[in-house]
Amino acid sequence: MTQTIETAFKGKTALITGGMGFIGSNLAIRLANLGAKVTILDSMIPDYGGNEFNLAPVKDRVKVNFCDITDKSAVNYLVRGQDYVFHLAGQVCHLMSLSNPFPDIEFNITGTAILMEALRKHNPTAICVYTGTRGQYGASVSLPVNEEAPTNPKGIYEISNLTAEKIIKVYNDVHGVRSVLLRLSNIYGPRSQMKHSRFGVCNWFVRLAMDDDKIQVYGDGSILRDFCYVDDCVEAIIASAITPAAYGEIFNVGSDIPVSFLDLVKTIVSVAKQGHWEYAEFSPERKAQEPGDFYSDISKIEKIVGWRPTTSLEEGLAKTLEFYRQHRDYYWSKKNLEVAQTLK
Numbered sequence: 001m002t003q004t005i006e007t008a009f010k011g012k013t014a015l016i017t018g019g020m021g022f023i024g025s026n027l028a029i030r031l032a033n034l035g036a037k038v039t040i041l042d043s044m045i046p047d048y049g050g051n052e053f054n055l056a057p058v059k060d061r062v063k064v065n066f067c068d069i070t071d072k073s074a075v076n077y078l079v080r081g082q083d084y085v086f087h088l089a090g091q092v093c094h095l096m097s098l099s100n101p102f103p104d105i106e107f108n109i110t111g112t113a114i115l116m117e118a119l120r121k122h123n124p125t126a127i128c129v130y131t132g133t134r135g136q137y138g139a140s141v142s143l144p145v146n147e148e149a150p151t152n153p154k155g156i157y158e159i160s161n162l163t164a165e166k167i168i169k170v171y172n173d174v175h176g177v178r179s180v181l182l183r184l185s186n187i188y189g190p191r192s193q194m195k196h197s198r199f200g201v202c203n204w205f206v207r208l209a210m211d212d213d214k215i216q217v218y219g220d221g222s223i224l225r226d227f228c229y230v231d232d233c234v235e236a237i238i239a240s241a242i243t244p245a246a247y248g249e250i251f252n253v254g255s256d257i258p259v260s261f262l263d264l265v266k267t268i269v270s271v272a273k274q275g276h277w278e279y280a281e282f283s284p285e286r287k288a289q290e291p292g293d294f295y296s297d298i299s300k301i302e303k304i305v306g307w308r309p310t311t312s313l314e315e316g317l318a319k320t321l322e323f324y325r326q327h328r329d330y331y332w333s334k335k336n337l338e339v340a341q342t343l344k
Contacts, residue, residue: 005034005235009034010034010035011035014038014084014085015038015039015041015085016039016041019055020054020055021088022054023184023233024089027234029055029058030238031238033058034238038062039064039065049193051331053327053330076121079123082126084127085115085119087112087130090112091103093157093198093199094157094158098155101160104156108164112164112167116175124176128172129179130164133183133185135154136153137153145252146252146297146299147183147297173248180249183296184228184253185227185254186227188202188230190324195332202227206321207332210272215277216280219279223290224260224293226295227254227313228253228255229309229320232309232311236251236253243306245305252300255298255309256295259313267313267314272317
């Protein structure tokens with residue numbers, strides 16, 4: 001980095017698409033606390049994770065536009081004057097994409113094209129950071145997985161993320177819209193949706209433990225993943241945005257410490273001091289979708305951006321549990337609706 005994070009964003013303008021969601025809201029809070037002027041675009045589609053309470057710590061310091069990433073007029077207007085655009089909006093459910101691929105195509109592909117065209121026409125000097133998914137790789141050919149690994153996604157969701165990444169890369173290479181392309185791996189922590197299990201496996205296990213419910217460990221629990229705490233993920237996003245050598249590059253954002261699902265569940269139960277688990281057989285659908293072991297090689301982003309995660313799994317889980325114990329009613333209690341009304 002040629003600038004420091006603590007000074008780079010002071011007085012700068014930043015647009016976050018999907019900024020009411022899990023990662024977007026944590027990013028918004030961090031940027032606002034760094035002195036940035038933050039604008040958020042979010043359509044608040046039910047079950048995608050948008051939550052007004054997510055922005056409670058900075059609600060008086062950010063501007064929110066409730067609109068759709070495919071709304072050309074809105075996007076054309078919102079990108080103007082932005083120093084940074086963090087593109088996190090999209091359809092984020094792998095399971096949904098298996099039964100209905102059209103939201104992925106509409107939001108992840110068309111929405112990305114609309115955003116990049118808006119930048120090309122109205123703000124070509126802005127810096128864009130895109131957050132994709134480790135699912136773009138598909139099954140691992142070798143471990144750990146680096147950015148040169150083949151991309152053979154197993155679902156429309158992952159294909160649409162890969163397509164969005166390639167669209168942005170074209171705008172970087174051909175049109176000069178400086179962009180950074182991130183592939184995120186199993187991010188967990190505060191402000192994630194906790195109502196259903198369709199995405200965010202680590203956070204879902206946290207909810208089950210907090211409810212003292214049974215956590216199912218599929219197969220023998222030996223499948224490996226890497227888990228990255230959301231604050232570390234946010235630091236990767238903002239650090240890459242201010243690193244000129246990162247523009248046009250693809251980076252993994254995860255952890256190079258693989259954890260089996262069995263160890264993950266045992267750690268959650270241990271840190272939470274509640275919950276229990278059992279082995280379960282894969283359903284045919286889950287077995288068909290399961291890509292096997294995956295964990296990230298993060299040496300490229302460490303070398304170029306100077307980032308690596310600093311939060312251990314135990315520490316991250318403790319922070320996650322503390323957050324949801326304090327604010328549970330905003331995420332999955334029956335009091336959700338009445339609490340939301342008092343917030344307004």
